[in-house]
Amino acid sequence: MYLKPSRGQLKYWAGLGHGKIRRREGRFLAEGDKVVREALRSGREIDAFLFRRDRDASRFPDMAEKTVYELTGAEWKKISQDKESEGIAALMPVPRFRSAADISPERETRLLLLHRVANPANLGAILRSAHWFGIKTVLLSEGSVDLTHPKVIRASMGSVFHLDLIEQVDFMEILPEIRKHYRLFSTVTRGDLPPRPWGDTPSAVLLGNESHGLPEALLSMTDEPWCIPRTGDADSLSLPQAAAVILYEWTKGQEGPSYMSFRIPPEAGEES
Numbered sequence: 001m002y003l004k005p006s007r008g009q010l011k012y013w014a015g016l017g018h019g020k021i022r023r024r025e026g027r028f029l030a031e032g033d034k035v036v037r038e039a040l041r042s043g044r045e046i047d048a049f050l051f052r053r054d055r056d057a058s059r060f061p062d063m064a065e066k067t068v069y070e071l072t073g074a075e076w077k078k079i080s081q082d083k084e085s086e087g088i089a090a091l092m093p094v095p096r097f098r099s100a101a102d103i104s105p106e107r108e109t110r111l112l113l114l115h116r117v118a119n120p121a122n123l124g125a126i127l128r129s130a131h132w133f134g135i136k137t138v139l140l141s142e143g144s145v146d147l148t149h150p151k152v153i154r155a156s157m158g159s160v161f162h163l164d165l166i167e168q169v170d171f172m173e174i175l176p177e178i179r180k181h182y183r184l185f186s187t188v189t190r191g192d193l194p195p196r197p198w199g200d201t202p203s204a205v206l207l208g209n210e211s212h213g214l215p216e217a218l219l220s221m222t223d224e225p226w227c228i229p230r231t232g233d234a235d236s237l238s239l240p241q242a243a244a245v246i247l248y249e250w251t252k253g254q255e256g257p258s259y260m261s262f263r264i265p266p267e268a269g270e271e272s
Helices: 007-015 019-025 033-042 061-065 073-079 120-132 150-156 171-179 239-251
Strands: 027-031 048-052 067-071 088-093 110-114 137-141 164-169 183-187 203-207 224-226
Touching (some): 007 073, 027 033, 027 150, 033 088, 033 150, 048 073, 067 073, 110 120, 120 137, 203 239
Parallel strands (some): 110 137, 110 203, 137 164
Antiparallel strands (some): 027 088, 048 088
């Protein structure tokens, strides 16, 4: 038996598209088939499921144990943040993020540090790559985009639920402490040192902002600057592209579940 939403609930869910309201309410919507499946698979807390009436909710048997709301097409348009919505979402509490002071090289041998990533789709894509390459802990600096932004959740394809995320980190304060326990690599657009595998020795990679890269004050704190060699005529790589290359080279040869199990879905090269 599915519940019918009230006007107040529809207004509340629609408001979660705004960061200020998400922070105030401590809730966000995770929208999309794969995103919802990954939320379920991760074991994260879910308050309720929302689905559009034309969807077959029986495809998600795990919903039976939760509160489920059925929305009309018109109601769904009011709350959805996705222009090509798949008609399903999970209402979730904003997770409690760890403190950077809790980081330990015994527990996490690799850290990914992201400085002021501003584009939510870029952040989501980077988190998806981090998940693929076995990175478990990601630190985001002050001034980075909100982790619960709908485009971050969507672009990560649910990988955000499988990562240990630490946000609002003052990198100027934390980097000296990280360097005591980790080899710290930075990324630059010009240089002679390409990214390379680093085995199981504790190490961290620092990526900068899409437009401005890394400030000199942070670069000066790192042990080694990495630059992706260019062999063609393209002017640059996008931040998610560069991140994927760096992560591949950095983690090459590490123990992991499988590095050859990827697939390219049929529609526009993206999962539904």
